[in-house]
Amino acid sequence: MNPIVREIAERAADFLNVPAARVEGVLAPPRDESLGDYTIPCFAFAKELRRSPQEIAAELAPALEQLPSVERAEAAGPYVNLTVDRPRLLRHILGTVLKEGERYGGSDEGQGKTIVIDYSSPNIARPFTIAHMRTTVLGHSLKKIYEHLGYRVIGVNHLGDWGTQFGALIAAYKRWGSRERVEKDNVYELFRLYVRFHEEAKKDPALEDEGRAWFKRLEEGDPEALELWQWFVDVSWRVFQHYYEILGIEFEEVRGESAYRDMTGPLIQELLEKGIAKESRGAVIVPLDEEGDEGKEEPPLLLRKSDGTTLYATRDLAAAIYHYEKYQFHKKLYVVDAGQSLHFKQLFKALEKMGYPWAKDLVHVAFGVVLIEEQRMSTRAGRVVFFEDVLKQAVERIRRIIEEAEKKTELSDEEKEQVAQDVGVGAIVYANLSRSRLQNINFRWDEVLSFEGRSGPYLQYTHARLAGVLRKYEGEIPQDPDYSALTQPQEVALAKKLEQFPARVQAAAQEYDPFLLSDYLYDLALAINKFYDSCRVLGEPPEIERARIALVGAAKTVLKKGLELLGLKAPEKM
């Protein structure tokens, strides 16, 4: 912790005769930075001291002003506003950032602990849509964040490659498919077959039975069914891999639902024998009702359908057990949309009933869905936006912006292409992280393609500006300049913003929400741009220039790290 804050808290605690942690708990930045650096609201101490908050503040202020690192302490009604020794504060903050560099904001709290994150997990035979982006981007960022905190993170891509839908797909392919068209149009062709299947099934319900029959054959190991299925998987995976490459995402484990298909039979058997599962209406279920809560019965977890085939809940159960046995995880996170809360509630409860103590370490990291024109995306209704199309448009638009600014950017053609890609991806990624995770996102082209204001490109641009200054400075970044040269409010404000980074990384991890970090990063970029606009760096008197270079260096380090944790590239030029 900041030593100045500690001194203040200790002195105040001493004076008020309360624990220092109590003071630290209320000590905060004031409403307006012109009031000072910190404020102590005295309401919390009024009751036990039997004094009004105003009286307490009036007495506390002079006591705190005696501290050498406190420049000014003023009682303002019930608040004590503190202005501290700025050079010392700046030396502490910037010194820490410059010393720790890439490690700033990290910790070793995760030493020896493993976190398994199940994310992205797309369904085979469907194109990547913007709806898939949310889980992909959230999961990837969480992974980066936990790694920064010292955890070993296993990113799991639990591909949706098993289930009734593949019976339907095989049935559709057998009726209308062609090898050439699938080779040529990959997932898009598979998707067309799938859509057609459901259209025709409306007219001819017998088709559904045909699909179910194929899935049964698949589960029973029928060679023809398996061969077709494997081919669909391969075709799809090649496409997905291409997107993951563009997004800079790698998984430690790619293991679809199909990998658990041999585990489900014995698992169901075991659960039946132990009396945890039972047969009901021809299916096998795990009842989840609590004793005696009549009237609000919990729906059971369905393990096996009456036709003998399994469900994804069955495979999820097997996967959880498999992952615990393999990794002894500290936590396993499922980054899956909020519509599936009930499924996970059931899943976790079933595992608890089975007696696994680690069931409490399973977390459903729920998020709001992506809507189009206020409606849920429907692949069947054709109300869908493909990731590929969004990416193309974003990259194209950025290319044009780069061309317009050509004289300034000094980029080679290759660099331009790379930057267009990195910034295009950045725009899409940031758009997915710019709301707290439970908010639905209404997809709008003008929003994703807006690169001004609160956006990925704005953050990246800010970083490139700082990089430009350091590039032109040419010298080494001074590690311990005279910080009393930094007297502008924008300089102090920026430094204080940098100090918040570690806490924001922590908060994002704790709440499983990278938004907390992306929100902070925007504020940081804003502080940087305000500073940049009001304080020239290069060519200023040496003392000022050196101190400002240190500030720029520290700011760039934090912004870059933050972008990385969100899954965005931080180009040096753009």
Next chain:
RNA sequence: GCGCCCGUAGCUCAGUGGAUAGAGCGCUGGCCUCCGGAGCCAGAGGUCGCAGGUUCAAAUCCUGCCGGGCGUACCA
């Protein structure tokens, strides 16, 4: 019916107990012979869904209601 989520500026969203509720977009008006204008500054714009309650203090906590979304046994 029950469960979960959401309701804050024209639009999209922050803010989960502390001072005068903040951003972005849009709108109006400014700012480089100077490190990158994808920028910065200023302005207009709000009965925080409604009604009670708790508290020295409520957008924030509690209760009820209204509006919207999702889920609720053989899809994933």
